[in-house]
Structure formats: structure tokens, C-alpha cells
Amino acid sequence: GQNIDQPTEMTATEGAIVQINCTYQTSGFNGLFWYQQHAGEAPTFLSYNVLDGLEEKGRFSSFLSRSKGYSYLLLKELQMKDSASYLCAVTVGLNTGFQKLVFGTGTRLLVSP
Amino acid sequence: ETGVTQTPRHLVMGMTNKKSLKCEQHLGHNAMYWYKQSAKKPLELMFVYSLEERVENNSVPSRFSPECPNSSHLFLHLHTLQPEDSALYLCASSQDAGGRTGELFFGEGSRLTVL
Numbered sequence: 001g002q003n004i005d006q007p008t009e010m011t012a013t014e015g016a017i018v019q020i021n022c023t024y025q026t027s028g029f030n031g032l033f034w035y036q037q038h039a040g041e042a043p044t045f046l047s048y049n050v051l052d053g054l055e056e057k058g059r060f061s062s063f064l065s066r067s068k069g070y071s072y073l074l075l076k077e078l079q080m081k082d083s084a085s086y087l088c089a090v091t092v093g094l095n096t097g098f099q100k101l102v103f104g105t106g107t108r109l110l111v112s113p
Numbered sequence: 114e115t116g117v118t119q120t121p122r123h124l125v126m127g128m129t130n131k132k133s134l135k136c137e138q139h140l141g142h143n144a145m146y147w148y149k150q151s152a153k154k155p156l157e158l159m160f161v162y163s164l165e166e167r168v169e170n171n172s173v174p175s176r177f178s179p180e181c182p183n184s185s186h187l188f189l190h191l192h193t194l195q196p197e198d199s200a201l202y203l204c205a206s207s208q209d210a211g212g213r214t215g216e217l218f219f220g221e222g223s224r225l226t227v228l
Contacts, residue, residue, distance in 0.1 A: 004155065033216070042117075042203065042219035043156075087156065094161075096168045098144075101217060103156035 002026045004104035006088050011110045012078055020073045020107045022088035030091040030099055034062050034073045037085045037106065046073070046086075075109075083111045116140065119204050119220035126194065127228050134189040134223045136204030143209045145187040146217065147179060150201040162187060163209065194227045201225075 003025045012018040024032070031050040035043040049055055049064035049071060061074040073086055085106040091099050117138045126132050138145060147159040161169035162181040176198075178190040187204055201224050205217040 008153075035217075042221045043217075044219070045216050048216065089156075094169055098161060098163055098168045100146075100158050100161060100169060101156075102158070105153065105155045 002090070002092065002102045004088055004090060004102060006086075006104040006107045008105065009108045009110070011112065014078055014080060014111055014113050016078050017074065017076050018078060018109065020075070020086050020088075020109065022071045022073070022104060024069050024071070024088070024090050024104075026090050026092050026102060028092040029066065030093060032062075032064055032071050033087075033089040033091070033101065034060075034071075035087040035089060037087060039084070043087055078111050080111050080113070083109060085109070117204055117206055117218050117220035119202075119223050121223060122221060123224045123226075125226045125228065126191070128194060128196070130194075131190070131192040133191065134202055134204075134225075136187040136189075136220055138185055138187075138204075138206040138218070138220075140206055140218060142206040142218070143184055144207045145181060145184070146205040146207075147187065147189050148203040148205060148219075150203055150222070156203065159189075191225075194225075196227050199225055199227045 006022045034046040036046050037043040047062035054063045059076045064071045085108045087106045088104040089101040120135045144163045149157045158171050159173045160179045165181045176193050180188040201222045203222045204220040
């Protein structure tokens, strides 16, 4: 089975730092993605981790520990426009040899002034 | 046009209607996907197509029928749906369905309401 857990909702203040955690238990693992989805819009790619460690991209960083089945997304210098849902997704293999993304429920982040 | 486009953006249908959702990708990708997004639930994978061949059918009821005439177009044909099928249906594409990254590019979605 596939199980991906993230907090349902988080709140933070403009200019602050927030960490969104994701734990996973999946049958197979080929990488972990973070997507951002604003209300009424398509999810957009934020980051990809396949090896343990931290990947930094501007204000956003993503960390992965494969042995712990754990990842987090770190958002620095929060801006109002960062209010969105953040989706954690794990790539697993299919019996056909192809791959698919399995998503968590998403974490809704509310940034206040 | 660029990216992944879906039509219609909003659809209201009765349980006896037949309708179709359309998706077109302009990225030169080889794989296309249908996902269902319901409130407070994870994105659920429905179908995966690689080079117009269906490679995954994730236990989806037969009232949903996908069609992939070429690598740029994907349809989802709907018939005799139930109210619980009301959701946002997202189309996505990726370079291929077996690649190392598998990064997905999503369309804006089709919001379906079944009365």
C-alpha cells in the first residue's frame, strides 16, 4: 500500500520561516516531489529529491531522508503569495515498468501580514 | 499555446448525460495522465498513457473511459456518472512514464459537478 502523511493546515506570518513535513510509507521509492497549488489553479513543480540531503532553490529548500521515510519543505522569507497548498508526492514503480506519482493530501499554508 | 490545456474548465451534468473532457499538451511529452482531485483527499491517479498506450488503469469504474488518439491529446469520456464523481479532474503530462524524474506538468483542471 501507499501512505503519505502531511499536516492538513499551517499558518505563518509574512517574513517568517515555515517547515512542512511529509512522511511516507510506499511500496518502492524512486524520488520525492513537492508541488505548489494555488486555489483554483494547477499544481506546479517546486522540487525533486532522490538522494538524502538538502536541495536549495532560492527561498525554498527540500530535505529527504530515505531511511526515515521523511521529507520537509522549508519556505523562508514568507510572502503573502506563498499562501497555497503544498503537495508531497512519491514516485513509485508500476508493474508495467513505468512510474507514477502518489500524492499526499496536501498542506494548506496560510500566510498572514 | 503552451503547456497543458484542458476544456471545459467547468462542467455540470446530470447522471444520465454523456460528456467528454479534453486535454492537449504542447510540450512534446510522451506520457499523459488523468488525476481526480476531491476535497480533503489526495490526488488520485486514474489513467496513465505512454505513447498512446494505456499503461495504468487504477481500478477506475467503467463509467470513465479514457481515449488517447495521439501523444498530444487525451480525452476522458463520462457517462452515467454519480454525484460522488463530482471533483476536479486534472490532466498532466511528462517527458515519459518511465523516466528518472517523472516531473508532471498539470493543466488547470476541469471542475465537474454531477447533479
